[in-house]
Amino acid sequence: MASIDMKSIVKQYGDGFPAVNDVSLDIADGEFMILVGPSGCGKSTLLRMIVGLEDITSGDMVIGGKRVNDLAPRDRNLSMVFQNYALYPHMTVYENIAFPLRLSKTPDDEVRRKVEAASDVLELKEHLERKPANLSGGQRQRVAMGRAIVRDAEAFLFDEPLSNLDAKLRGQMRTEISRLQRRLGITTVYVTHDQTEAMTLGDRVCVLRKGKIQQVASPRELYEQPVNLFVAGFIGSPPMNFLPATPEGNRLKTPFGDIELDEKRAAAVAGRDLLLVGIRPEYFEDATLVDEAKRPVGSTFRARVDVTEWLGDSQYAYIPYDAPDSIKAQLRDLSKELDSEELRTQAIVSIDATSRIREGREAEFWLDSRKVHVFDPETGDNLTRDAEAGAELTRLATQDRLEQAEDARDRETDARGGATAVGVG
Numbered sequence: 182m183a184s185i186d187m188k189s190i191v192k193q194y195g196d197g198f199p200a201v202n203d204v205s206l207d208i209a210d211g212e213f214m215i216l217v218g219p220s221g222c223g224k225s226t227l228l229r230m231i232v233g234l235e236d237i238t239s240g241d242m243v244i245g246g247k248r249v250n251d252l253a254p255r256d257r258n259l260s261m262v263f264q265n266y267a268l269y270p271h272m273t274v275y276e277n278i279a280f281p282l283r284l285s286k287t288p289d290d291e292v293r294r295k296v297e298a299a300s301d302v303l304e305l306k307e308h309l310e311r312k313p314a315n316l317s318g319g320q321r322q323r324v325a326m327g328r329a330i331v332r333d334a335e336a337f338l339f340d341e342p343l344s345n346l347d348a349k350l351r352g353q354m355r356t357e358i359s360r361l362q363r364r365l366g367i368t369t370v371y372v373t374h375d376q377t378e379a380m381t382l383g384d385r386v387c388v389l390r391k392g393k394i395q396q397v398a399s400p401r402e403l404y405e406q407p408v409n410l411f412v413a414g415f416i417g418s419p420p421m422n423f424l425p426a427t428p429e430g431n432r433l434k435t436p437f438g439d440i441e442l443d444e445k446r447a448a449a450v451a452g453r454d455l456l457l458v459g460i461r462p463e464y465f466e467d468a469t470l471v472d473e474a475k476r477p478v479g480s481t482f483r484a485r486v487d488v489t490e491w492l493g494d495s496q497y498a499y500i501p502y503d504a505p506d507s508i509k510a511q512l513r514d515l516s517k518e519l520d521s522e523e524l525r526t527q528a529i530v531s532i533d534a535t536s537r538i539r540e541g542r543e544a545e546f547w548l549d550s551r552k553v554h555v556f557d558p559e560t561g562d563n564l565t566r567d568a569e570a571g572a573e574l575t576r577l578a579t580q581d582r583l584e585q586a587e588d589a590r591d592r593e594t595d596a597r598g599g600a601t602a603v604g605v606g
């Protein structure tokens with residue numbers, strides 16, 4: 182296992198187009214790093230430069246402390262786990278896992294030892310004599326990972342491995358990959374355009390836009406303290422709502438009434454003209470369902486609901502609002518870039534499933550103003566981001582990862598100790 186450090190990595194294709202533009206990213210030994218962003222932002226290009234399938238135009242690629250820019254893929258000892266698992270249908274699970282060892286003419290007893298150890302971790306022991314066609318999708322994925330494990334690779338690399346699967350299987354495989362990565366503690370770089378995968382799998386997530394890093398942080402930091410409009414709009418589903426807002430003292434005038442800002446936020450937006458306020462769907466509630474005690478920390482407003490969607494455990498309401506043309510254009514561009522369909526100026530509001538708010542009627546809503554972020558519509562910068570609070574969230578996530586790794590090592594030592602004791606007895 183190894184760390185992967187990238188310093189000012191640039192990739193220009195033949196036509197001079199910078200697909201990856203000055204990326205510096207340090208991935209710790211054992212870390213699960215996600216590269217996420219819309220199609221064409223350079224994720225695969227970056228991954229392929231790590232593996233060595235693509236030349237690096239400039240910058241340094243350092244793996245395990247060693248500069249690998251000029252090393253061939255096979256000399257980097259990384260394992261790319263391909264989509265569809267590239268398993269050989271005519272070979273048994275055992276031989277599929279053993280495949281890279283056969284290629285390197287490894288002696289039989291060593292092959293057996295390694296395949297057995299890998300199939301143990303992957304819970305494939307009972308399936309070693311079966312053919313891939315008789316396995317579930319999850320088991321096939323594990324076979325593919327087994328092949329990577331027996332090579333003792335420095336890192337696992339995945340490029341959208343789940344994109345061809347149906348939603349249910351995708352969910353299962355996501356859990357599987359996450360569980361195995363934790364258990365094995367192998368440095369992993371995982372490419373996806375799916376923000377749900379990014380949020381659920383990663384220790385940290387690197388958000389890319391047009392070849393440039395926007396933010397590298399734990400899922401929680403990305404969600405709660407996004408650096409800009411792009412990250413705020415990309416992370417979260419349904420997405421964050423962006424409404425036009427004008428500051429007035431410590432208040433923001435918005436189509437949903439006035440939102441009061443604390444001193445720090447008010448100071449950050451003072452003297453500005455037209456801004457965008459970002460409000461996540463779950464910051465709203467049906468005002469009639471909010472405790473008296475909680476009401477004063479937010480603001481209330483009346484609005485007509487266009488559509489409601491009742492999902493059993495929750496409910497969404499769509500509230501149209503008006504915005505100046507410049508803001509409309511801005512939001513349209515953003516939606517286009519994020520491949521989302523929310524082109525119209527309407528807010529998506531998540532309210533309690535028991536709410537009696539109905540379509541076509543006016544209702545009173547409550548909004549938790551403590552959590553809103555305010556963005557500069559020109560630059561997209563988040564003006565109210567609390568960098569310290571964000572860094573703390575990522576620090577906690579890293580601490581969790583290191584503690585989990587330690588626990589895993591302890592368990593392994595215990596297991597070994599136990600085996601020795603039995604042997605002696």
Ligand SMILES: Nc1ncnc2c1ncn2[C@@H]1O[C@H](COP(=O)(O)OP(=O)(O)O)[C@@H](O)[C@H]1O
Binds near residue numbers: 225
């Ligand atoms: N072989 C290539 N030659 C020229 N341009 C390429 C090549 N491969 C990718 N690109 C361009 O580089 C950009 C990034 O591509 P890619 O890394 O595949 O993005 P992603 O994986 O994020 O969808 C895209 O604009 C794409 O058109």
Ligand SMILES: [Mg+2]
Binds near residue numbers: 224225226
């Ligand atoms: Mg790609």
